Amino acid sequence: SQQGEEDPQALSIQEGENATMNCSYKTSINNLQWYRQNSGRGLVHLILIRSNEREKHSGRLRVTLDTSKKSSSLLITASRAADTASYFCATDNNAGNMLTFGGGTRLMVKP
Amino acid sequence: DVKVTQSSRYLVKRTGEKVFLECVQDMDHENMFWYRQDPGLGLRLIYFSYDVKMKEKGDIPEGYSVSREKKERFSLILESASTNQTSMYLCASSRGRAYNEQFFGPGTRLTVL
Numbered sequence: 001s002q003q004g005e006e007d008p009q010a011l012s013i014q015e016g017e018n019a020t021m022n023c024s025y026k027t028s029i030n031n032l033q034w035y036r037q038n039s040g041r042g043l044v045h046l047i048l049i050r051s052n053e054r055e056k057h058s059g060r061l062r063v064t065l066d067t068s069k070k071s072s073s074l075l076i077t078a079s080r081a082a083d084t085a086s087y088f089c090a091t092d093n094n095a096g097n098m099l100t101f102g103g104g105t106r107l108m109v110k111p
Numbered sequence: 112d113v114k115v116t117q118s119s120r121y122l123v124k125r126t127g128e129k130v131f132l133e134c135v136q137d138m139d140h141e142n143m144f145w146y147r148q149d150p151g152l153g154l155r156l157i158y159f160s161y162d163v164k165m166k167e168k169g170d171i172p173e174g175y176s177v178s179r180e181k182k183e184r185f186s187l188i189l190e191s192a193s194t195n196q197t198s199m200y201l202c203a204s205s206r207g208r209a210y211n212e213q214f215f216g217p218g219t220r221l222t223v224l
Contacts, residue, residue, distance in 0.1 A: 040199075043201070043203075045214070088154070098169065
């Protein structure tokens with residue numbers, strides 16, 4: 001079963017609006033990562049947040065982590081049409097020897 | 112610039128054929144991974160390797176094998192391709208701990224007829 005689950009499965013917004021995606025997971029983690037995938041391509045790493053961190057920023061991206069609720073959120077501010085992609089969260093398993101990816105959120109940003 | 116390359120972007124094979132998918136990374140990474148991606152199921156780990164000649168089963172190894180003879184190359188082998196192995200296959204690599212940032216190749220879309 002998947003360790004991470006994203007919510008919502010799909011999101012459609014206008015350019016300039018903010019987009020928020022959520023990820024929930026089941027077991028304790030070392031870190032949580034977010035990746036982006038453009039249609040039919042490989043995944044690109046966006047940001048990594050460690051289990052002892054609560055918030056992290058990278059450009060227009062803001063990630064929060066709540067280990068008590070086993071959840072994370074990815075906020076993309078001032079979205080652009082180029083942000084249209086699928087976004088995945090990934091967490092490590094109990095043994096820490098692999099990443100498990102969620103099913104992803106498909107984001108569409110309309111110009 | 113870091114790079115993970117996969118031998119083919121698109122591949123069409125027939126049921127029963129032996130299929131080789133090749134992945135090469137130029138970052139001297141210890142860890143390499145093979146995933147398959149299917150709609151609604153996300154990415155699922157098939158096999159991974161943390162060193163030359165070492166391999167570990169992921170979540171869905173059945174019907175697949177792997178080979179890592181050199182550090183930079185990780186091959187996925189479908190011994191006898193079946194239609195349910197039609198999928199997008201993604202290779203990735205990482206340095207150090209297996210849960211560190213992974214770098215992905217562009218993917219191979221395999222169709223088995």
